[in-house]
Amino acid sequence: MDMSKYQELFLSETREHLRRMSQLTIALEQNPSDREGIDALFREAHSIKGMAASMGYERTTALSHHLEDFLDSFRSSGSVPEAAVDRLLAGIDLLEGLLGSIEAGQPEQDVDAFIAAGTDLLGEEPATESESEPGAAPEAVGSTEKVDPAAGSGRSFKVMFELAENTPAPAARALLALEALKTLGRIDSCRPTEEEMKQGFAVRQLAVWLQSEHAEEVIREKVGAMPDIARISFEADRRQEDRPRLDEDVRTVRVRTALLDKFVNLTGEMITNRYMLQSATRSRDWDDVETGLNLLSRLVTDLHYHVLQVRMTPLDGITSNLPRLVRDQARKCGKQVKLEITGGEVELDRAILEDLADPLVHMVRNAIDHGIEEEGTIRVKAWREKDLALIEVADDGRGIDPSSVRKRLSEKNLLTSAQIKALTERELFQWICYPGFSTAAEVTETSGRGVGMDVVKAAVENLGGMLEIHSKRDEGSRFLMKMPLSIAIMKVLLVECAGQTLGIPVTRVLRTLDIRSEEVQLSGRQRIYPLDDEVIPLYPLNELLHLPTNGAAVVHLVITEVQGRKVGLIVERLTGQLEAFVKAMAKPLNRVAGISGATITGEGKIIFILDPQLLFEAEADQFSLSDVEESI
Amino acid sequence: MNLVLIFRLADEWFGLKVDDIQEIVEAPELNYVPRAPESILGAMNFHGNVVPVLDLACYLGLGNQAYGERAVVLPIGQTVLAFGVTAIDRIVPFDSEMMLPCQQEEQKELHIGMLYNHEGQMVNMLDLPSLLGSLETI
Amino acid sequence: MGVRVLIVDDALFMRNMLKDIFVKAGHEVVGEAANGEEAISRYAELKPDLVTMDIVMPIKSGIEALSEIRSADPEACVVMCSALGQDALVVEAVQAGAKDFIVKPFKEERVLDVVRRVLGN
Numbered sequence: 105m106d107m108s109k110y111q112e113l114f115l116s117e118t119r120e121h122l123r124r125m126s127q128l129t130i131a132l133e134q135n136p137s138d139r140e141g142i143d144a145l146f147r148e149a150h151s152i153k154g155m156a157a158s159m160g161y162e163r164t165t166a167l168s169h170h171l172e173d174f175l176d177s178f179r180s181s182g183s184v185p186e187a188a189v190d191r192l193l194a195g196i197d198l199l200e201g202l203l204g205s206i207e208a209g210q211p212e213q214d215v216d217a218f219i220a221a222g223t224d225l226l227g228e229e230p231a232t233e234s235e236s237e238p239g240a241a242p243e244a245v246g247s248t249e250k251v252d253p254a255a256g257s258g259r260s261f262k263v264m265f266e267l268a269e270n271t272p273a274p275a276a277r278a279l280l281a282l283e284a285l286k287t288l289g290r291i292d293s294c295r296p297t298e299e300e301m302k303q304g305f306a307v308r309q310l311a312v313w314l315q316s317e318h319a320e321e322v323i324r325e326k327v328g329a330m331p332d333i334a335r336i337s338f339e340a341d342r343r344q345e346d347r348p349r350l351d352e353d354v355r356t357v358r359v360r361t362a363l364l365d366k367f368v369n370l371t372g373e374m375i376t377n378r379y380m381l382q383s384a385t386r387s388r389d390w391d392d393v394e395t396g397l398n399l400l401s402r403l404v405t406d407l408h409y410h411v412l413q414v415r416m417t418p419l420d421g422i423t424s425n426l427p428r429l430v431r432d433q434a435r436k437c438g439k440q441v442k443l444e445i446t447g448g449e450v451e452l453d454r455a456i457l458e459d460l461a462d463p464l465v466h467m468v469r470n471a472i473d474h475g476i477e478e479e480g481t482i483r484v485k486a487w488r489e490k491d492l493a494l495i496e497v498a499d500d501g502r503g504i505d506p507s508s509v510r511k512r513l514s515e516k517n518l519l520t521s522a523q524i525k526a527l528t529e530r531e532l533f534q535w536i537c538y539p540g541f542s543t544a545a546e547v548t549e550t551s552g553r554g555v556g557m558d559v560v561k562a563a564v565e566n567l568g569g570m571l572e573i574h575s576k577r578d579e580g581s582r583f584l585m586k587m588p589l590s591i592a593i594m595k596v597l598l599v600e601c602a603g604q605t606l607g608i609p610v611t612r613v614l615r616t617l618d619i620r621s622e623e624v625q626l627s628g629r630q631r632i633y634p635l636d637d638e639v640i641p642l643y644p645l646n647e648l649l650h651l652p653t654n655g656a657a658v659v660h661l662v663i664t665e666v667q668g669r670k671v672g673l674i675v676e677r678l679t680g681q682l683e684a685f686v687k688a689m690a691k692p693l694n695r696v697a698g699i700s701g702a703t704i705t706g707e708g709k710i711i712f713i714l715d716p717q718l719l720f721e722a723e724a725d726q727f728s729l730s731d732v733e734e735s736i
Numbered sequence: 737m738n739l740v741l742i743f744r745l746a747d748e749w750f751g752l753k754v755d756d757i758q759e760i761v762e763a764p765e766l767n768y769v770p771r772a773p774e775s776i777l778g779a780m781n782f783h784g785n786v787v788p789v790l791d792l793a794c795y796l797g798l799g800n801q802a803y804g805e806r807a808v809v810l811p812i813g814q815t816v817l818a819f820g821v822t823a824i825d826r827i828v829p830f831d832s833e834m835m836l837p838c839q840q841e842e843q844k845e846l847h848i849g850m851l852y853n854h855e856g857q858m859v860n861m862l863d864l865p866s867l868l869g870s871l872e873t874i
Numbered sequence: 875m876g877v878r879v880l881i882v883d884d885a886l887f888m889r890n891m892l893k894d895i896f897v898k899a900g901h902e903v904v905g906e907a908a909n910g911e912e913a914i915s916r917y918a919e920l921k922p923d924l925v926t927m928d929i930v931m932p933i934k935s936g937i938e939a940l941s942e943i944r945s946a947d948p949e950a951c952v953v954m955c956s957a958l959g960q961d962a963l964v965v966e967a968v969q970a971g972a973k974d975f976i977v978k979p980f981k982e983e984r985v986l987d988v989v990r991r992v993l994g995n
Contacts, residue, residue: 272977273956273964275865280968280975302969304865304962329991330974331984604768649770691817692871693779693788698771702779702786710767710779710786722771837957849959865961 114159115203116358121148122196122203126428129192133431137183145192146175152199163212164202170219171195191222193428201292208293213315260292263323265310266335277332278307284327289316359414366410374403412590416451419486419495422461423448426468426484433472440479441472447486452493453590456567460495460587463560467497467583470557475501475581492611493589498582504575506532512541533573534668537561565717566700568594568609570665586611596684596703596713599662600677602651607684607703607713614663614670616678621659633672635663642672648698648723664716673716686713697722738830740852742859743808743821746798751852751859754827758809761818764789777820782809790871792819796846810864817871828854835861876901877993880922882913882939883955884931888978892926892955895982901989910934917943917950924989925952927972929963937967944971951992955980 128145132138149172156164171192178184184192195218202212265281267274279301285291292313301307316323320338328336377399384392423445434441452460464484471482476499483498509532513519518538519527527535535541537557560583564571568588575581588594588611596607597616617635624642625632631642642661646653654676662673684703693699698719702712739754759782766778766789775795780787789807793799807818836851838860847870849863879896881903883889893903905920907913911934917925925943929936936954943950954967954975964975973992976985 272958273961273975275961276964276968276975279965283968302965304965331987604770606770687786690786690788693769693772693776693786696769696771696773696776699769704781704784704786708765708781710781712768712770712779714770719771837959849961863959863961 110159111206114155115207118152118155118164118199118203121152122199123424124148126193126196127424129189129196130427130431132184133186133189136185139182142175142178142182142184146172146179149175161202161206161212163215164199164206167195167199167202167215167219170215170222171199174222193432194218205292210291210293213290259317260313260315262339263312263314263327264335264337264339265312265327265333267308267310268332268334271332274307274332275301275304277330278310281310281327281330281333282312284330285312285314285316285323288318288323288326289314363410363413367407370403370407370410374400374407377403408593412453412593415453415455415590417454417457418448419450419452419457419493420448421454422457422464423484426465429465429468430472430482433469437472439472439476441476442481443468443484444481445484447495450486450488450493450495451589452587456569456587456590459563459567460585463563463585464495464497466557466560471497471499471501471581475499475503477502480580488589491589491595493587495585495587496582498580500580503577503580504533504536504573505577509533509535516541530573531668533575536573537571538667565612565715568611568700570611594684594686594701594713596682596711597662598679598682598711599645599660599673599675600679601646601649601675602653604649604651605679605709605711606645606649607682607711608662608664608673608716609700609713610681612664612716614665616663617661619659619661621655621657624659631674633661635670635672638670640670640672642674644674646674646676648673648719666717666720671716671720682711684711684713739827740830740854740859740861741808741827742825742854744823744825745793745796745821748798749825749857749859750821750848751854751861752808752864753830753861756810756864758811760824761807761809763805764807764818780807780818782818787818790817790819792821795819798846810868817868877924877989878902878904878920878922879989880905880907880913880916880920880925882907882910882925882931882936883928884908885928888928888955891980892985895980895985896989898982899986910936910939913939914942914946918946921947923951923993925950926955926976927952927967928955929960929967930957937963937970940967940972941970953988953992 125145125148128141128148132141132145135141149168153165153168153172156168174188174191174195178188198213198215198218202215205212263285265278267277271277278296279298282291282294282298282301292315294310294312296307296310323338324336327333377396381393381396381400384390384396426445427443430441430443468482468484476482480500484496485498486493486495488494506529510524510527513524513535514521518535518541537560541558561571564585564587570586572584572586573581574584588609595610597610597613599606599608619633623633625634631644632639633642634640640663642659644653645651645662656676660675660678662675662678664671664673682703682705686701686703688694688701689696689699693702698714699712700715700718702710704710740751741754741757741760742749742751744750761780761782764780764782766780769776769779769788772778772788775791777789777791780789787809806824807820809818834853836853838848838851846860847863847867848860849866850861852859852861877896879901881889881892881896883892883906886908889906889908893906896903904922905916907916909931913925913927913936914934927936927940931939940952940954943952948971950971951973952971954964954972955978956964956967956975957978964972967975974988976988
C-alpha cells in the first residue's frame with residue numbers, strides 16, 4: 105500500500121503529540137507524582153509508536169517505543185525523577201529531528217546511541233545494563249540497523265561553501281561537494297536543495313546542515329580541497345532560525361466538517377440563486393434581478409468569511425512550545441522565570457502565525473536574557489480588538505533604561521544630541537529595533553546582543569502590523585504587536601500619484617486628511633505641518649516613487665508612522681478603500697524594496713501595495729528622517 | 737519533436753526551446769511597478785498571477801528596445817517571468833547537430849549557452865538557468 | 875604507483891593531450907575509445923582504475939556510456955570532460971555517478987589533482 109499520501113497527516117499529528125508531550129513533561133517537572141500526567145504522557149508516546157510503525161518508520165518507532173517503556177516504569181514507581189525529565193525532553197527533541205528528516209525525504213537519524221545511553225543517564229544502575237533497566241527496551245534497539253560510523257549523534261552544524269567566481273558547472277560542483285559530505289555524516293537539509301541543483305540552479309553558495317562526528321578539519325580537508333571551492337566555513341546549527349520553509353503548495357490544513365458542510369450549503373444556495381437570476385433575466389423582471397443580486401452579494405460575503413475561517417489557526421500553534429523554551433532558557437541563565445499565556449485561542453491567518461513564530465520566540469528570549477533579573481514573570485497575552493489581533497509579550501523585569509538608549513544613540517552617532525533630546529520615550533524605544541542597535545550590556549549565547557529586534561519589527565511590519573514598545577524603569581517592558589487577522593485579505597487605502605494607483609495597508613494608516621496647499625509650511629527645504637500638538641514632516645509620495653510631481657490647491661495627506669514617528673505622505677488623490685486579496689511577490693519583484701505585495705482588481709488591473717517603512721528605508725539617502733528633526 | 741522559438745532582441749537573434757516556454761502573450765497590458773529597476777517594463781496579469789515583464793534587451797545591456805507586441809512567459813518553479821521581445825521570427829524544428837558551443841566570454845555574460853545554426857543564421861540560445869539565476873540580484 | 879587510465883574522447887587531439895599529461899605524471903594509459911559504445915566494451919575488457927569521459931560524442935554519449943559502465947561496475951571511477959556551457963549535462967553526469975569533472979581547455983595540474991582526489995577518496 106502506498107503510505108506516502110499519509111505522510112503529511114502523520115507528521116502534523118505526531119508533531120501535535122510531541123507538543124503535548126513536551127508540555128506534559130514540563131508540568132511533571134513541577135509536580136512529579138501527578139499520576140494522570142504520567143498516564144497521559146505514556147499514551148502520547150504510545151500513539152506516536154503506533155502511527156510510526158504503520159508508516160514503517162523504524163527508528164521513530166523504536167525511539168517512541170523506548171520512551172513508552174521508559175514512562176511505563178514511572179507508572180509503577182508513581183513519580184518521575186528529575187533526571188528523567190531531561191531525558192524525556194531530549195527524546196522529544198530527537199523525535200522532532202526524526203520527523204524533520206522524514207519530511208525532508210531523508211533517512212531517519214540513528215537512535216541507538218540515545219536508547220543505549222538510557223542506562224547511563226538514569227544513573228541508578230550504571231554497571232549492569234540489565235533487562236530490568238526500563239531504559240533498555242530490548243526489542244526496540246535497532247538490531248537490524250547496520251551501524252553507520254558517520255551517522256547518528258555527532259554534532260550538528262551548518263557548513264557553508266562558497267564557490268569560486270567563474271566556476272564552471274557550479275550546480276554540478278555543489279552536487280559533488282554534497283556527495284562528499286554524505287560520506288562524512290548525515291545531511292539534514294541543504295540550500296539550495298538537491299532538487300534545485302539537479303535542475304541546474306546557478307549556485308554560488310551552498311549551505312548544508314550536517315550531523316557528523318568528524319572534526320571540522322577533516323571536512324575542510326576532504327571537501328574543501330575540491331577545485332573551485334573558494335571558502336568553507338562552519339556555524340553552529342541554528343536551524344530553528346533559518347531552516348528553509350517548505351513550499352506553500354505542499355501544505356494542507358485540516359478543516360472542521362461543520363465548516364465543510366457550510367460550504368456545501370452555500371454552494372446549494374448559490375445554485376438556487378443562479379436559477380433565480382437566470383429566470384428573472386429571461387422574463388426581464390428587474391425587481392427580481394435586483395433581489396437576486398442582493399442575495400448573491402450576501403452569499404459572496406458569507407463565502408468570503410468562511411473561506412477565511414479555513415485559514416484561521418489559533419495562536420496556541422505557536423505559543424505551545426514557549427513553556428519548554430522558557431524552562432530551558434531560564435535554566436541556562438540561572439533565573440527563575442514563570443510564564444503565563446492567555447488568549448491562546450485567538451485565531452489568526454496561518455500565514456501570519458507562521459511568520460510570527462520566530463519573532464515571538466525572540467521576544468520571549470530577550471525578556472529572559474535582558475529583561476528579567478533574578479526572578480520574574482513573562483506574560484504572553486493575546487486578544488481581539490475589532491479587525492486586529494493584539495499580541496503582547498510583557499515582563500516584570502528591569503525595563504529599558506532610556507538613558508542608556510540615548511547614550512547608545514550618541515555613541516553610535518545615529519542622531520545629534522539635539523535630536524536625541526527631542527525624542528519622546530515612545531520614539532526612543534523604537535530605536536532599539538534599529539539594525540545593529542542594542543542596549544544589552546552582556547552578550548548571551550542565544551539572544552546575542554539583543555539581536556533580532558530589527559528582525560522582529562520587520563516581520564511584524566511585513567505582515568501589515570505594527571510593533572509598539574512600552575517600558576518603565578524597574579517595572580518591566582511590554583512589546584505589543586498589532587496584527588491584521590488575515591493577510592490574504594487586507595484592507596488597503598487606494599491613493600493616486602501621477603496617474604498610478606497604489607495601495608497602502610489600512611493598518612499602517614493613522615489617519616487621512618485634506619489641507620490647503622498654503623497650510624503646508626517649510627522648514628528649510630522640508631515640508632512640515634502642525635498636526636494636533638505635533639509638527640510632522642511631509643513627503644510627496646511621488647518623489648519617494650520617482651514619479652513626476654505637480655502642485656495642487658488641496659493637499660491630501662496620509663498620516664503613517666515610520667520608525668515610531670508620525671509622517672505625512674502627500675498623495676494626489678485618495679480614491680477609496682479596497683478589500684484586497686494580497687499576492688506575495690515572486691522573484692524578481694520581491695527584490696524591489698518598498699512594495700509588500702500586490703492585488704488584482706475586478707477589472708484585472710494590478711495594484712501594488714506599499715510598505716511606508718520599507719519605502720523610507722529604501723530611499724534613506726534621499727529622505728533622511730534625521731535631517732528632518734534638525735530642520736524642524 | 738523539439739522546436740526552437742527564434743526571436744529578435746535589438747539587432748541580435750536569440751532562441752529558446754519551445755519546451756522551456758509557458759506561453760506567448762500578445763500585447764499584454766503592462767501595469768506600473770513602483771520603484772522598479774529600468775529593466776522591468778511592468779507587471780502583467782497572467783491568469784490571475786502578478787508576473788513581472790522584463791525588458792530582456794535592456795537587461796542584457798543590448799540597449800533600450802522599442803517594446804514589441806509580445807511577451808514570452810517562462811515558468812520558474814512556482815512563479816513565472818515574462819520578457820518582452822522586439823520581434824518574434826518563427827518556430828523551427830530543433831536539430832541537435834546544428835548546436836555549436838559558444839566560444840567567447842562576452843556570450844556568457846549575455847547568458848548565451850550555445851549557438852544554433854539555423855540555415856546559416858546564427859542564433860544565440862539563451863542559457864535559462866544562468867539568466868534566471870542572475871535575476872536574483874536584479 | 876601509476877594509475878591505469880582509459881581515455882574516451884571522439885577527438886584524437888584531446889586524447890593525445892590527455893595521454894601526454896597522464897604519461898608524464900607516471901600513469902599508464904591502458905586504452906582509448908572514440909565513442910560511448912567503444913568505451914563500454916573497452917572498460918569491460920580492461921577494467922581500468924579511472925576513465926576520462928568526454929560528454930558529447932557520436933554513437934553513444936558519454937553520459938549513456940557512464941550509466942552503462944556504472945551499472946555493470948558500481949565501483950567504476952569515471953571523470954567527465956566537458957566544455958564550458960555544458961552545465962546541465964555535467965549535472966546530469968554527476969547524478970549518473972561521475973566522480974568529478976574537468977572543463978576544457980584542460981590544465982595539467984587540474985587534471986592530475988582530480989585524479990589524485992577521486993582515487994584517494
